[in-house]
Structures are given as structure tokens and as C-alpha cells.
Amino acid sequence: MSAPGTPGAPGTPEERTRRGKEARKRVPRSAHADWLPPVDRPDPVVVLERQGRDRLPELLPVRYGRMAASPFAFLRGAAAVMAADLAARPHTGLTVQLCGDAHLLNFGLYAxxxxxxxxxxxDFDETFPGPFEWDVQRLAASVAVAARENGHAGPRARAATVAAVAAYRTAMLRLARLGELDVWYERIDADRLLPLLRSARHRRRAEASLTRARRRTSLQALGxxxxxxxxxxxxxxxxxxxxxxxxSDSAALRKIFSDYRSTLSEERRLLLDRYRFVDAARKVVGVGSVGLRCFIVLLAGRDADDPLFLQIKEARASVLEAHLPSGPHPHPGHRVVAGQRLLQAASDIFLGWMTGPQGRAYYWRQLRDMKGSADxxxxxxxxxxxxxxxxxxxxxxxxxxxxxxIALAGYLGTGDTFEHAIADFAEAYADRTTTDHATLRAAIAAGVVTAAPDV
Known part of the structure; x- marks a missing residue:
């Protein structure tokens, strides 16, 4: 697989379309439907425990407690489990910069x-170059599990999964016809969310989410x-x-601040220099990320009521790296930042990375910049x-x-074969997720791992 971001895919649009169609010989679109767990599939709890070996041990019960809450929560925290499952399957070789964790809740609002x-x-903690279908399969699986959790069954649950993949395919066909700058400047305005919702109750909830997101700033976080x-x-x-x-942690954060600053562009370094360090704290975030070292730093600008909150989060190897060729960024923090800048339509101006104490990699971003998510x-x-x-x-x-x-559009085609095959996969993987969730709960009940519920 060639790495994404290489200068211009070679060949005419017709030749690139043909390359995409040729990938169907490696993996026919209908073949995505087939999935059975391999006989040597590792125990999901063992995979999670292996991830936790170098995390903060006192926070691991929080992670297990959050994942044990439901199959949907389990899937959210089990990116490493699913990465191994996807890697055991043939892939198309059509490479993109993967999000690496395209779970339904890793989409949302930001400024x-x-x-x-x-x-x-x-969310870009797991971003890495790899076969495009891995992100599509993770998104589809999360939709299938969410539908079940919401009480939808049969055709109604499948319709949501098919819709997600069909939208991916039709959007890719449209983007394949656009010029390079048009694709680069493409973005989705948050107001597009409201007209999609038919339920008046959920439309009101979405409007409230948009309002909350606009208020989620450093000034709001200060209070x-x-x-x-x-x-x-x-x-x-x-x-x-x-x-x-x-x-000691505060002193270390002050010391490494200059290393982070050096990864910003010149004008953003100038802006950052107008702030002064006030305070720092360790913060627990997410589900799968619990146990990683994460801090927030409070800076003050013009005065004490002009705050800027930055988040410093530990970056590890992507869960995809064990299954794919090496990527272009050996530093995990650089990998996360570069992946986010490439994938997002517009990115946080304070994104940066550095190496901290004990050689641990970190990346920096704003803690709250009008961020929000759907309910x-x-x-x-x-x-x-x-x-x-x-x-x-x-x-x-x-x-x-x-x-x-263009090659991706050639592979996907104008028919609905791909979305129905992925929907079949998603339904099978939703069954497996339910089983894996039960395995985790059994391990908790047996005292194999300790969980802290409702934290």
C-alpha cells in the first residue's frame, strides 16, 4: 500500500478509476459481508489488559467500569480488539489516512x-494510514450496536447501517468529480444537522447541543x-x-511547554506567548483513553478573566500499527497531530506535540473550543x-x-453492493460485541479485572 498524501495519484481519472475497479479482484465488494471470528482470536479482556500495562493503574477500574456499562460503551473502548479482527481479513489495498476509531461518538461539533x-x-488518537474500509466497517458496526441499544430491530436497525455506508459511497462518487481545491475546502456546517432530524424532540435536543457547543469555551470552563x-x-x-x-508535574509541564511551542507555526507561537501559565491538573477523559496520562493547563491572557485551557494528552502507538506497514511519523504525538490536520476540514490552531518526562509522547490542543456531540x-x-x-x-x-x-469511487461503484455487504458485516460484528461485552462483565464478576461503575 502506498502512503496517503503522496504527490498526486498517477494516471488519468480513467486510469485511476480502473485501478479502483481492479481492487475488486483482491476483495470483491460482496466479500465484506463475510465475517467469522478466527479460531485463534485473542480473548478481548486479554487485549484490554495488555493495553493497560503502562497506563495509570489507579484509573484502569474507571476504564473497565465505563466499558462494562453497555455493548455500545464496550465497542467505543475496544478499538484495539476490532483492529485485530479487521487485520485478520483480506483488505482492498486502497489506502487513506484512517481515523482509526470512526465510532459513531467520535464525530461531533467543533469551531x-x-x-x-x-x-x-x-478523535484521532488511533489515526494511521491503512485500507479505507476499516474506518467504514467500524462506523457501520457502531451504528448497528447503537440501533440495538436504542431498541430498534430488524429492518429498522439495518436501515441506519446501510444509510451510513450508502452516504459514504455517494459522497465519494461526488467528490471524485471535483477538483483538488474543491475537495480540500469541503466542509459540513453544523446547521445541516437540524433539518435531518424528523423527531421534534430530537430536533430540540440537537438545537440545545448546538447552543451548548457555542458556549463551550475556555471562559465557560473557567467557571x-x-x-x-x-x-x-x-x-x-x-x-x-x-x-x-x-x-513535580507542574514543573515538568512548564519545562516542556517550549518544546510544544516549537511545533506551532510562527504566528501561533506569537499568540501563545501572550498567555502566562496559571495552573495545571490531571484529567480523566473518554472511555478507551482512560488510564493514559492527560493534563489540562490553565493559561491567562490579557487578565485573569481571559483564559485559555489546553489539554495535554499522552499519545501511544496506534492500535493499527501492529497490523500495517510503518507510517511516516515515528513520534506518536506528531502522528496524531498530522492525522488530524489531514482529516479535519479545519483544525485547532493550538495543535502541537512534544516529548515529555520518561520519553513519553504527548500532543496538545484546546480543551474546549465549542466542542459538542450528538445524543x-x-x-x-x-x-x-x-x-x-x-x-x-x-x-x-x-x-x-x-x-x-477517484480509485475509491471506482471500487465502490454506482450500485448498492458495498453498503449491503458492510451492513451484513456490521450485524455479525454487533453480535460479537455483545458477546465480548458479556466476557468483560464476567471477568469483572470473577475478579479478573476490577471495575469502578458510574465514574
Whole structure:
């Protein structure tokens, strides 16, 4: 597989289309339907425990507790389990910059540098070059599991999965006909979310999400995450999810700040220099990420009421790296930042990376920059189908920036073979996810792993 981002896919559009069609000989579109767990498939709990070996041990029960909540939560935290399952299958060889974890909840709202509210992928911890269908399969599986969790059955559940993949295919066909700059500037305005929702209740909830996202800024975080101590803002103590950094951690963060600063462009370094360090804390985030070292830093600009919150998150090897050729970025933090910049229509101006104490890799970004996500739980069949379609469209836009969109369109074609095959896979993988979730709960009940529920 050639790496994404290489200068121009060679050949005419006709030749590139032909290359995509030739990939059907390696993996026919209908072949995506077939999935059975291999006989030597590792125990999912063993995979999770292996991931946890170098994480903060006191936080692992939080991770297991969150994943044990439901099959949907389990799938969200089990990107490593699914990566191994996908790697055991033949792949098309049509390479893109993968999100690596295109789960339904890893799409959402965020602000562009121009302060427009966009809808896009919003998690890149596992980003890596690989076969395009792996992201599509993970998205489809998450839709299938969400549909079941919302009580949808049979054709109604399948309709949402088919819609996500059909939207990916039709968007890729459209993007294949556009010029390079048109594809690069393509973006999805967040207001497109509202007309898709048929349920008045979910439309109101979506409107509330948009309003909350516009309010989720560093200034809002200042009121929620800090308190006044001796006239100065200090990050609150809310263990185990939020704990002020000790003297050694604060000193280390101050020391490595200049290394992070050097990965920003010149004008952004100038902007960052206008802020001063105020306080830092360790913060627990996500589901699959729990146990990784993550900090937030409070900076002050013009005065104490002009805050900037940055998040510093540990970056590890992508769960995909064990199954694919090496990528272009040996530094895990650089990998995450480069992948995000490539896949998102517009990215955080403070994205950067560096190496911290003990040689650990980190990346930096704003903690709150009008970020928000949809409330998938309880969506009606029609609303889940509409939302899944939007996610499929966003994923195609991201892949078109890094891969050969014309070859991808050639592979996908104008018929519906691909989406129905992926829907078959998703249904089978939803069954496996239910079983894997039960395996985790049994391990918790047996005391093999410890879980902290509702944290």
C-alpha cells in the first residue's frame, strides 16, 4: 500500500478509476459481508489488559467500569480488539489516512479558526494510514450496536447501517468529480444537522447541543473547572477525574511547554506567548483513553478573566500499527497531530506535540473550543438513520483528502453492493460485541479485572 498524501495519484481519472475497479479482484465488494471470528482470536479482556500495562493503574477500574456499562460503551473502548479482527481479513489495498476509531461518538461539533461551527471527525488518537474500509466497517458496526441499544430491530436497525455506508459511497462518487481545491475546502456546517432530524424532540435536543457547543469555551470552563483561592483561579479537586498537578508535574509541564511551542507555526507561537501559565491538573477523559496520562493547563491572557485551557494528552502507538506497514511519523504525538490536520476540514490552531518526562509522547490542543456531540442514546430509527448518513458523509470527505478518491469511487461503484455487504458485516460484528461485552462483565464478576461503575 502506498502512503496517503503522496504527490498526486498517477494516471488519468480513467486510469485511476480502473485501478479502483481492479481492487475488486483482491476483495470483491460482496466479500465484506463475510465475517467469522478466527479460531485463534485473542480473548478481548486479554487485549484490554495488555493495553493497560503502562497506563495509570489507579484509573484502569474507571476504564473497565465505563466499558462494562453497555455493548455500545464496550465497542467505543475496544478499538484495539476490532483492529485485530479487521487485520485478520483480506483488505482492498486502497489506502487513506484512517481515523482509526470512526465510532459513531467520535464525530461531533467543533469551531473552525474562523469560529464557524463544523461537523466532522473529532478523535484521532488511533489515526494511521491503512485500507479505507476499516474506518467504514467500524462506523457501520457502531451504528448497528447503537440501533440495538436504542431498541430498534430488524429492518429498522439495518436501515441506519446501510444509510451510513450508502452516504459514504455517494459522497465519494461526488467528490471524485471535483477538483483538488474543491475537495480540500469541503466542509459540513453544523446547521445541516437540524433539518435531518424528523423527531421534534430530537430536533430540540440537537438545537440545545448546538447552543451548548457555542458556549463551550475556555471562559465557560473557567467557571466550571476552577475556584478562587487567595484571589487567584485554581483548578478544582474532583478525584479521580480531576486532580491538581503536583509540584513535580507542574514543573515538568512548564519545562516542556517550549518544546510544544516549537511545533506551532510562527504566528501561533506569537499568540501563545501572550498567555502566562496559571495552573495545571490531571484529567480523566473518554472511555478507551482512560488510564493514559492527560493534563489540562490553565493559561491567562490579557487578565485573569481571559483564559485559555489546553489539554495535554499522552499519545501511544496506534492500535493499527501492529497490523500495517510503518507510517511516516515515528513520534506518536506528531502522528496524531498530522492525522488530524489531514482529516479535519479545519483544525485547532493550538495543535502541537512534544516529548515529555520518561520519553513519553504527548500532543496538545484546546480543551474546549465549542466542542459538542450528538445524543445518540434514544434516537428514533429515522433520526439515527439521518445522523448515521451525516457521519458517513463526513468520513468520505476526510478520506477524499488523503486517499485516491477517484480509485475509491471506482471500487465502490454506482450500485448498492458495498453498503449491503458492510451492513451484513456490521450485524455479525454487533453480535460479537455483545458477546465480548458479556466476557468483560464476567471477568469483572470473577475478579479478573476490577471495575469502578458510574465514574
Amino acid at each position: 473552525s479558526p474562523e469560529r464557524a461551527l463544523l461537523f466532522d471527525l473529532n 466550571k473547572l476552577t475556584e478562587r483561592v487567595d484571589g487567584r483561579h485554581r483548578i478544582i479537586h474532583d478525584p479521580p477525574l480531576l486532580e491538581p498537578a503536583g509540584v 445518540v442514546a434514544g434516537m428514533t430509527p429515522a433520526d439515527l438513520t439521518a445522523y448515521a448518513r451525516l457521519c458517513g458523509t463526513a468520513l468520505a470527505r476526510a478520506h477524499a483528502r488523503s486517499g485516491d478518491r
